[in-house]
Amino acid sequence: MAVTRIGVVTFPGSNCEHDTVWALTLAGADAELVWHRDTDLTGLDGVVLPGGFAHGDYLRPGAIARFSPVMAEVARLASEGRPVLGICNGFQILCEAGLIPGAHIANRDLAFICRPVEVEVVDTDSILTRAAEPGRRLTIPLNSYEGAWVDPSRAGRVVLRYVDDPNGSQDRAAAVANEAGNVVGIMPHPERASEAVLGSDDGLVLLAGFVDSCGREVTV
């Protein structure tokens, strides 16, 4: 079986890219870093925009990063049906780029939230949740300030929902998919829950589903 190749984009200010490569490797992928100025992602089966503070989060989180040269390739892969995953800051970037509906605002209580939270699988028709059972609860660290997702269009599809309501996210959304389900943004960090030594490996079922999705033939 061919190896599944996944690119993890490094923007100036990304800080979760190495953890993400590590966790994707645990999930069975051949993961590699790609630079935000790369303009050719040919050969990759999927791409991840990792957490951090791309371009300093200046103006708005993701507002500058969406114009990084690599984003034209990310949009091309997304339009071809290839899996694209944004984690935390990556989720914010995907919304700014218009690849996922909605946008992010500061947490309801203006607190920077950094603690494990419980999320429930509510929709398995996405590249992130396909391997998880509906209703399953996962404990995954949340680490964000502008973490509340809002979507006046109500076009986004919630695939993971917070069990409690830590940040005021619309519909308690923790992860949101585009209509086709091949682009997903998740605010908590599955890569930080990928080994028992980290306190939880609940994120692995999500990353394994993502890697599995990347390894499949795309039908658009």
Add this chain to the structure above:
Amino acid sequence: MKVTVNIVRRPDVADPQGATVARALHDLGHASVRSVRVDRAIHLEVDGDDPEAVRAEVVRMCEELLANPVLEDFEVVVEE
């Protein structure tokens, strides 16, 4: 030309910062404060002689980058 862009969060989108500032003002005894919205202003200096052309270009900047249409409206003020 000097141009000011006022970025205003849409009324139907929550403004946790404004709500927190309103609470602080109440704590300081300013009971008259009914509500607070915290918005942003961006000040630009732009080459050009025609105010309408400059305005049109800054509007494009707002649509492309400066404002997020999901959350925000904007107002462009060109200083003559």
